[in-house]
Amino acid sequence: MHTIGSFCRRRGMSAIFGTIIFIGIMFSAVIPMFLVMRQADTLYEKEKFEVGRLDEEKGMENMYFYLLPTIVEDEPIITLKISNRCEIAVKIIHVWINGEPRDVDCLINPTSNGELVLRELIDPESQEPVSFNIKVTTDKGNIFLPYSGTPTYNPELGGSWEMDYYIIYIMMLHPESQLHIFVKNIDTETTYFDYNVDNNEPGYEISVTEIGEYQIIVTKLYGKPSEEVLTNTNRSVGPTNPMALVII
């Protein structure tokens, strides 16, 4: 009887085997599959978040720059005066000069100014006037154009920048809404600009026709303290430096 009883109890073995196999399938096939799928989903969500952040940062990028052409030791040079007006650092990686790319590495910190000097702009053998179309590209894929047009360099007669008029730029890192700008030629006592300006432009461009030194006074009209003089400075313009910049 003892033998029969033990064999009878073995009838449950198949149920046990079935349960073991079911658990085995769960742990060796189903659960790893779900884990792999969850891992892939996690990677996807992570990447989606990262590209979303990159797009957001790309949209936030906001900078402007002026071209300041000068002549140093008979060589034409263009200095890019750059103002980063956003809360993230902007990295310039390409500068395009007349359709030709140059690799650069220029990092401008948030709400700061920076500059980039471009040399070897012309073929020394050439005597033809050259206009410079310049734009810059950031590492996040934004392209920015200068606020200050296209300077032209004429190598004849020792070389000079060809300008119909000279320009004084007033670049504002933190634009104010109520300003008074005064620009006067010190040599001839001619006043070129004496007006209140009422907008939030990042910069002002004042055209002058005479060579010489200019006095520039920018006053903040309202706010505390009222009528605060933001700058009172002098700048020179002429054929070798046709554009002057005042940064506030």
Next chain:
Amino acid sequence: MKERERLNERRAIEPVISAVILSAAVLTVGCSVWFFSQGAMTISAEDYAESVINMTETISERFIIEQVIYDPETHTLSIWVFNYGDINIEVNVTYPVNDFIWREVSSKHLEEISFEFIPDSEIEVGINVETRRGNDAYYRFVLPS
């Protein structure tokens, strides 16, 4: 009495054999199902992971047409594609000329694509560049007069 016990013992062989057969059948079928499901689920998981990775790469592609220049003397249209994303891409110009040549643009690199192009009478040309994963970039270019 002894004969009867022996007969009883012989009768006990039948449930043993049936239990062994049932267990063997359960083991055979169970193992088959186990291996089959393991293989099927491995394939399913790999397919799913691959499709998600492909989708991830598709949404990760970031590129622009950074510059376009047309030389009217040589009738050459040059397009610079800048890949500012984190993965390499393959691009093909689909408009105005589709040459069906895929060019690789590495991550953070600028690639020039030049080809012959004779414009009809348009003053503007729309340029379209697409990647192998199906993203595209558009640029409107004014031809030099």
